Each structure stands twice: as structure tokens, then as C-alpha cells.
Amino acid sequence: MNYIPQIEPWIDQEELKELSEVIASTFITENRKTDEFLEGIKALTGAPYAIATSNGTLALVAALIASDIGPGDKVIVPDLTFIASSNAVRLVGATPIFCDVDRQTGCMDIESVERLIGQGVQGIMPVHLYGQIVDMDQLMALADARGLVVIEDAAEALGVTMNGRHAGTFGRFGTFSFFANKTITCGEGGVVLCNTEADYKLLYRIKNHGRDRKGVFVHDGVGYNFCFTDLQAAVGVAQLRKFGTIMQGKRRVFEQYRKAFQGVNGVTFMEPPANVSSNYWFMNVLVDDPAGLNAHLEKNGIGSRRFFYPLYAQPCNQDLQEPEQPNSQWLYEHGLSLPSGARLPEADIARVCDIVMEFVR
Ligand SMILES: Cc1ncc(COP(=O)(O)O)c(C=O)c1O
The missing domain is CATH 3.40.640.10 (Type I PLP-dependent aspartate aminotransferase-like (Major domain))
Structure with missing residues (x-):
């Protein structure tokens, strides 16, 4: 595969x-x-x-x-x-x-x-x-x-x-x-x-x-x-000429994920507020165990990314002695970015969704 x-x-x-x-x-x-x-x-x-x-x-x-x-x-x-x-x-x-x-x-x-x-x-x-x-x-x-x-x-x-x-x-x-x-x-x-x-x-x-x-x-x-x-x-x-097509592709991928995850327990698909027109850069879900899901997807031939690591906790920022920020920490502990390419075939997105659902069930 x-x-x-x-x-x-x-x-x-x-x-x-x-x-x-x-x-x-x-x-x-x-x-x-x-x-x-x-x-x-x-x-x-x-x-x-x-x-x-x-x-x-x-x-x-x-x-x-x-x-x-x-x-x-x-x-x-x-x-x-x-x-x-x-x-x-x-x-x-x-x-x-x-x-x-x-x-x-x-x-x-x-x-x-x-x-x-x-x-x-x-x-x-x-x-x-x-x-x-x-x-x-x-x-x-x-x-x-x-x-x-x-x-x-x-x-x-x-x-x-x-x-x-x-x-x-x-x-x-x-x-x-x-x-x-x-x-x-x-x-x-x-x-x-x-x-x-x-x-x-x-x-x-x-x-x-x-x-x-x-x-x-x-x-x-x-x-x-x-x-x-x-x-x-x-x-x-050349990329700018493709911009409209890339955005259409991103929107299509986003909509397919949105529909697939609707009403699924254990997965929250992140969506922009109504007054925002997004570029759907990364398609993100919130789950209880993003590290586990990341490993499970990888085992099934699917790439995903953990959320950015909070800045207060970064080894390179320890000299700043900044306090923990609760929502940032929470998002890190729950967020995962799924395959988000504008050209992702419908069948690949369906496969990603199946594997995510298999994991959270
Ligand atoms: C939020 C944010 N800021 C800054 C950068 C830095 O950009 P560059 O990698 O082009 O230096 C990136 C990404 O790479 C980013 O995601």
C-alpha cells in the first residue's frame, strides 16, 4: 500500500x-x-x-x-x-x-x-x-x-x-x-x-x-x-498560478474529513469560526492519545504530526523560566495533524479516517 x-x-x-x-x-x-x-x-x-x-x-x-x-x-x-x-x-x-x-x-x-x-x-x-x-x-x-x-x-x-x-x-x-x-x-x-x-x-x-x-x-x-x-x-x-487550485483541493480534503468525523466519539475535528476563511493548512484532530494515534497511523503507512511543543517547555527556553500555559499544554497533549496535502485522493482520506476510527474505538 x-x-x-x-x-x-x-x-x-x-x-x-x-x-x-x-x-x-x-x-x-x-x-x-x-x-x-x-x-x-x-x-x-x-x-x-x-x-x-x-x-x-x-x-x-x-x-x-x-x-x-x-x-x-x-x-x-x-x-x-x-x-x-x-x-x-x-x-x-x-x-x-x-x-x-x-x-x-x-x-x-x-x-x-x-x-x-x-x-x-x-x-x-x-x-x-x-x-x-x-x-x-x-x-x-x-x-x-x-x-x-x-x-x-x-x-x-x-x-x-x-x-x-x-x-x-x-x-x-x-x-x-x-x-x-x-x-x-x-x-x-x-x-x-x-x-x-x-x-x-x-x-x-x-x-x-x-x-x-x-x-x-x-x-x-x-x-x-x-x-x-x-x-x-x-x-x-508557478506556485502562485496554482494557488486557486491548491485552495480548492484543501477545501475538498477538509470537507471529506469534516463529514467523516461528524458525531464520532473520541475525535474532535478542528474547524475555523464562521467569520474566518481558512486555507486549511493542516487538518487537525483532538484525541485522548495523540502519541498513540501517531504511532498507529505510522504503522499503517500514514504520516501525521504532533502539535508544536509548548514554548515554555522547550529545552532551549528553560533560561526564560516561563510558567506553563494550560490551554497550550492541553492542545499539545491532544492535537494531531492528519495528512493535509491538497492532492490527497478521496480513497486515501477514507483510509486515514478508517484507521483513526479503528484506534479511537
Ligand atoms: C508559525 C511559523 N513561524 C515561522 C516559521 C519559519 O518559517 P521558515 O521555515 O520559512 O523560516 C514557520 C515555519 O516554518 C512557522 O510555522
Whole structure:
């Protein structure tokens, strides 16, 4: 029987064709293909400005530096997220402090954020987890009232909207990842969205050796090299053309799981709230024994992933001495991501559901 991976990119001849053209052009570093990719991202998200970075982690680092966050500052980060969210804060010399999450969405709980605002907190990093989105109207009202900068980690949220507005366009900065497991991929890659030309220029300098354009050797500031390549952009441009088809595929897979798990004791299928249009990045269930189910699925040739490990408990964060966050811990102890590829055949999804039900019965 075929192995069913938890996730796989939808890449084929279309990406190869774009890539061949870029290689033939000999312009392989950040150039016109990158501009084309960024135009596509702006059209999709409605953001006025976008810059490309080497990956999503460095997109966060660039946004934090542009927000002037550094040593002595604290940034509120949800306890349940991929490690890059808190690593980015630590890498600029600031301290992440962890808030709890909402059990229904897995995203930052706004009351928990409110309790942490105070001494030394300069920023908030909402993470739009697994295809869900933080209630950004509520969060922005809170942040604006308290004068805090908001950097949205929308790494997993391309295609997610709330009340029609795209994730990553609410805060001062919004970042995306194009790692191979994301809705669309460039292999590696990142984007930062922002709203003003001033912020765009600031970001561009940070990621381009402290200068406003390439090809000159007078540098106004000290900067990094977080640049993208036209090789990544070639893949990204082909992926953007498939975006609608990928989203349709994800929706189909989501609906099949939703129907199959309806009324099944012992499995809760996670669904987005009514005002959210999800990208169904990962199809998640809550069960009593996710470790056992993960092993049982693997034994049957099916890939799955445990939820992210809570940040407060991460070995690399023990020096922060952060307290346990109950909902984050609970979700870790119950959550499992099932095969979520946009091209999953109906029969494979049915097989996954059968094996899940066999385990929980
Ligand atoms: C929530 C979140 N933030 C940040 C990142 C980092 O992105 P990248 O892997 O492109 O560095 C990822 C995923 O990889 C992520 O899932």
C-alpha cells in the first residue's frame, strides 16, 4: 500500500519550466522574477508593500529590527507555535514572554495577552496557527490603545482571511514562509508585508546590506543579507498560478474529513469560526492519545504530526523560566495533524479516517 505523507508540495513541470527560463536568463539572484512574485503576493493579500527574504524566520527578524525591538524589550508570543516565532525575538536580543492560546483555534488568547502587557513589553506577535487566525480587530484595538507594535507571524496563513481581510495585513508588519510544507512553496523563502513606503525602505535596507538598491557600494546603514533569489521566485510564481487550485483541493480534503468525523466519539475535528476563511493548512484532530494515534497511523503507512511543543517547555527556553500555559499544554497533549496535502485522493482520506476510527474505538 502507498505511504500517505502528512504533507507534500504540489510541484511539477510548471515550476520546472519557470526555473529553466530563469536559469537560461542567467539572472539567478534577486531580480525581475522576484518582483513578479512579490506583485503576485501583493495582489493576493491586498498589501501595498512586500519584500522578499531568504525564509520566514528571517522575515520575522527583519520585521523585529525594523520595529526597533532589541535588548531590554519584551515581545508577547503565543506559547503554542513553531520555535521560529520565539527564536526570532531572541535572535534580536529581546525577550519573548508567552501568553496562552484559545482552545478552539489554537491561536493567541487575547485576555492572556492583556494580562502580560506592562513593564518592558514593546510588541505583540500574533501567530496565525494551522490555518486559523487571531481576532485581529480585537488585538489591534488593544495594541493601539497601549502603543504596542504588532508583527503578525502569518507564516502558515497565506490565503487566510478574517471578515474579508488577509492575515498579515493588520499589524505594522506581517510575515510569511514559503517552506516546502506551506500552502505554496519556494523550497525556502519569506515575505514581509507592510503598509508604508517608509517601512518598506527600512526593511529593504535591513535585508540588503544597509543600502537602498543593489549594485552600489556606499552603504548608509549596517545591514544583513537576507535576500531571496530568482530561483526561489521562479518556483513561487508557478506556485502562485496554482494557488486557486491548491485552495480548492484543501477545501475538498477538509470537507471529506469534516463529514467523516461528524458525531464520532473520541475525535474532535478542528474547524475555523464562521467569520474566518481558512486555507486549511493542516487538518487537525483532538484525541485522548495523540502519541498513540501517531504511532498507529505510522504503522499503517500514514504520516501525521504532533502539535508544536509548548514554548515554555522547550529545552532551549528553560533560561526564560516561563510558567506553563494550560490551554497550550492541553492542545499539545491532544492535537494531531492528519495528512493535509491538497492532492490527497478521496480513497486515501477514507483510509486515514478508517484507521483513526479503528484506534479511537
Ligand atoms: C508559525 C511559523 N513561524 C515561522 C516559521 C519559519 O518559517 P521558515 O521555515 O520559512 O523560516 C514557520 C515555519 O516554518 C512557522 O510555522
